[in-house]
Amino acid sequence: MSALVLDGKALAQKTEEELSARVADLKAKSGGQTPILATILVGDDPASATYVKMKGNACRRIGMDSLQVELPSSTTTEQLLAKIEELNANPNVHGILLQHPVPEQIDERACFDAIALTKDVDGVTCLGFGRMAMGEEAYGCATPKGIMRLLEAYNIELEGKHAVVVGRSPILGKPMAAMLLNANATVTICHSRTKNLADHIRQADIVVGAVGRPEFIKADWIKDGAVVVDAGYHPGGVGDIELEPLTERAAAYTPVPGGVGPMTINTLIYQSVDSGEKKIG
C-alpha cells in the first residue's frame, strides 16, 4: 500500500485561492485597502534575497502588497531596531518579516523581539512563542505552523499520539514541540545530545525531522504506519529523512520538495491576511 502524500504544494495553491478571495473582499469593503507585509532584507546574501523575493511574489499572487525594505550589510542593531519601530508604528503595515540571517554584527534576537506582537506574522518573537506555548493568541512560527496546517488539512490525528521532534531550533523544533503538545500529542524532543536516537524515533507515531542534515534520519529507524514530516531541504532535493523507502510503509509523509516548504511561505501570507483583516476589516 502506498503512503498518503501530504501535498503541501497543492494545499498552498488551494489556500492561495481562498486568500485571494479574502483580500479581494477586504479591498471591496474598505475602499481599496489591502494587507501589507513589510519585508526586511539586510545585506546582500543571494539566498536571503531570493527568499524575500519569493515572499513578495506570494503576496502579489493573492493581491496583497509587500513593502520591501533593503538595508546595507553595514547596518547596526540600532538602525535595524529604528526601522522595525517605524514599521510597528506604520498603520498601513500589517505584518513584518525580518529575513534570517542578518549580518553578524547585529543582535538578531533583539531585532526579532522588537517586532510588535500583532505584526509578528512570521512568528519569531519570544513573546509570541511564549503566548502560543501557553495557549494564548499569537501567530505561530511559519514553518511549524505550516506543518500543523498541513496535518490538519489531511485530518491526521494527533491527540494521544507519540510525536518525536528531532531538532530544537528556535524557529522549528521548539515551536513544533509546543504546537504538537497543544494538540494533545505526547511529545519527545530529541537533539544533538540525545543518546540512542534511533530507539526514540522507533517509538514515534509521528516523526518530525528538523535537524538540517541531509537524510540524517534513516528510514529503518521509523516504524511502519508512522506519519513522517520532513522539514529539511538540501541540494539535490533531499530532506532530513531518508524518505524513499518510506513511501510504501509510512501512513503518510511530506515529500521533498513539495511538502513542508510551500507551507512556510503560505503560512506567512495566511497570517498576514489575518492581521490585515483584523486591522482593516
Next chain:
Amino acid sequence: MSALVLDGKALAQKTEEELSARVADLKAKSGGQTPILATILVGDDPASATYVKMKGNACRRIGMDSLQVELPSSTTTEQLLAKIEELNANPNVHGILLQHPVPEQIDERACFDAIALTKDVDGVTCLGFGRMAMGEEAYGCATPKGIMRLLEAYNIELEGKHAVVVGRSPILGKPMAAMLLNANATVTICHSRTKNLADHIRQADIVVGAVGRPEFIKADWIKDGAVVVDAGYHPGGVGDIELEPLTERAAAYTPVPGGVGPMTINTLIYQSVDSGEKKIG
C-alpha cells in the same frame, strides 16, 4: 543501597544563609537599601493568604523587605492591572509576586503578563517563559527553577539523559520541560491524554511528577536507578509519586515534604535578591 535524598529543605536553609549575607552586603554598600518583593493577594482564600505570609516571612528571614498588597475579592481586572503598573513603576520594588489563583472575574493571564520582565521574579509571564525557552535571560518559573537548582546542587547529570515530565501546566510542566531541554536532556512531556503512560515513564532516567494527583505515578512504573522528582504535595504528606518503594532502588529522589516545596519559595527570594542587586548594586 539507599537512594540519595535530594534535600530541598537543607539546600533552602543553606541558600538563605548565603542570601542573608548578600542582602547585608547590599545594604552596607547602598546606605541601607534592601531588595523589596511586592506580594499581591486578591480575595480571602485562606490557603493563598498562608502562602503569601510564608513568602513574606522568607523575605524577612534574609533581611529583605516585602510590600504586602491586599485587594478585595471584588477587584476587577482593570484595578489589578493598575496596581501592577504602579508596582512596575515603583523603583523601590524589585520583584512582584501575584498569588495564584485570583478570583474568577479577573483575567489572570493578562495580569501575570502585565508584570515587568525585570520584576517577574516568580517567572510567570509568557514573555519570560518564551525568553527562557529560547535561552535568553529571564527569571525562571519558581517551582521548576527550584527543581533545577536542587538537581544542580547534587550534581545530577542531565545532558543526554531521558527526562519524562508528567504534566503540562503553565507554571510547572511546560517550563520544566524547557529547562531540562536547555540542560541538554532528551525530554518527553506526558499529560492526561497520553496513552501508555507507564511505558513512557519506564524509559525515564529522570522522572518529574507534576500532575497534582496523590500518588498517581506508581513506583513500579519507574526503573531502578532513576532520578525521581516529585513536585506534588497533598494532605497526609504525599506527593504525585508513590515514593516509599523507591527510597531503596532509585538513584535519587525528592522527599515529600522537604524536597521540591522548600525550593519554590527559596527560588522566589533568590531571584528577588538577584533583581535587587541589579537595580540597587
